[in-house]
Amino acid sequence: MSEQAQDVAPVPGGLGSRPGLPTLLNYLATPLFLTAVCVWLYLYVQSQELDSIEVRTLNQEFLTEKLREHITLAVVATVAVIAIAVPLGTLLTRQALRRLSPVVIGIANIGQAIPSVGLVFFFPVVMAQVGFRPVLYALVIHTALGVLRNTMVGLGQVDRHLIEAGRGMGMTKLGVLFRIELPLAVPIILAGVRTALILNVATATLGTFINAGTLGDLITNGHDLNRDPVLITGGVLTAVLALGIDWFAGIAERVLRPRGL
């Protein structure tokens, strides 16, 4: 395999990167840090005298709605990406379809090469669609490649001897795939999924431009109207969300990773 897996190394601040530290602290470092950031943000906003423009966005109802929109978009997009890219990647590494993989990778490359803003604006302009769905499409097109490639690389790096041993033991091809190949590829596939998740959280902010709300509403609003508390709240919450979701994904990765690896 000539392709390199994306971001196989754990993200700094994530899990499993500091074997020397006590496990509990290892688990809690990120949430503690994020909580501290949120407390700081809360105190900062409280200390500001908010004018009527800022109050329209910096209130519980608005923030909850934007957070909900943001999380829904990022999570649904990532689930869709997994549902599309992992089976597709698996298919493309099977003997019969392996010839097609350069073509599919090429198409997926185009998806990732288009700037995300362009993708987000494509559907409203061309198909007169706005809101949740066009942003979802844009996110999926934009992040599917990473997961697809990591799936293919992950499956490709499985030791051929193990597969042959499995076949020799009388396992079917499908059995080898599900009991040997996929479990051994999980760490690399999950690394791709984590990257997609973070990309989706970040890119979902662009949803603000086409009526999908998200925390991007706060960022553009704070920027356009020169209201720092609004801008900072939007930016910090997006970052906290990305790191928080990555932390969850880290735990999921640890749970799903086959023992002994």
Added chain:
Amino acid sequence: MPSITKRLALLPLLAAVLVTFVVTAVGSAGPTATCTIKGTAKADVLKGTAKSDVICGLGGNDRINGDAGDDAIFAGAGGIDRIAGGSGKDRAVADPLDVVATVEDVKLTGPALAAYNFSGAEFTVGSKQFTEQLILGQITKQALEFAGAKVNNQVGLGGTSVNRAALVSGKIDMYWEYTGTGWIVHLNHTQPIPGPTAQWDAVRKEDAGNGITWLAPGPFDNTYAFAVRSEAAGGFRVVKLSDFATLIRTRPNDATVCVNTEFSTRDDGLPGVEKHYGFKFPSNNVVKLETGLIYKAIDDGKICNFGITFATDGRIEGLGLKVIPDDKQFFPVYNPALNVRTEVFNKHPKLAGMFKAIATDLTNDRMSRMNADVDIRGKFPEEVARTFLAGRGFTKQRK
């Protein structure tokens, strides 16, 4: 530089021809046929009597005083003349460089900007990224270059906050800002001040403390305007903003409106409109889009029937949109004025006169047409700015 000297050298000749022409024209129509008082050589000191004199200062650098009576004064012929009309209704024909006082009707000869000389000066001109700002930036750049200055071109620098930050920190020396934007965005007020002059005055006074000088504003008003596609305008029976109340009550599903995020939260935006007019769009019918997408969305009519636009945007004409009049005068004024760093302005106070003349010429019609020239007719902002400056007599003799 050489082009300026060449132009200045040509000026006396040009003015002389013109003076001769005007003298003949006035002479044949007016009560007196020829000059009653006439200078011969250079630097004459001419003084009118109590009657309606026709004073002709030839040769340049004259001091002409009309004194009492309705005088006609022809300074012309190069040099810097000093003209004082005195009492009575006086008329004068002068070069742009002449110093003219108490004359009721002054006709300038030659390009108006020839009166300004910024040779040796260097300015950095910024602007925002949308069409109108690119044109204003180009007008500024070309006017300063015509007056001999060296201009570092930062036209199209970035958004509102980028330009403001660049101006405050001294990375650029000037850019055009709108009075309403200065007041609400940069000075962080929530309520606009009614009336163009009052709004400009308020923003000018307060921003002086930030080291920024607001030059005289232009008359065009790039305020918010609700628009609808013309072919559907009649069907909704919304001919003025207050008609929305009926539409929302009787056909709420048709009352869909596209706004940008900013408009949905500012006091002089949607919350204010709804309060002022006493209606409320169903919250599901408010679609928040990026500003550039709104025009097409209104034109399509699939995403929304109505939308917020900027009054002078060329796409209103280009897409055939119909602006819905603000019949209860809610929207604040957004007049353009060149913002100059006070430090730069103090070194070059003549910027005020030059850009007052230009700003005064920027009417709603002219600005909308220039925007449409770029957005619809595909011209370049540079070209549109050049045509404006020449056509309005700033860089060329007005026909």
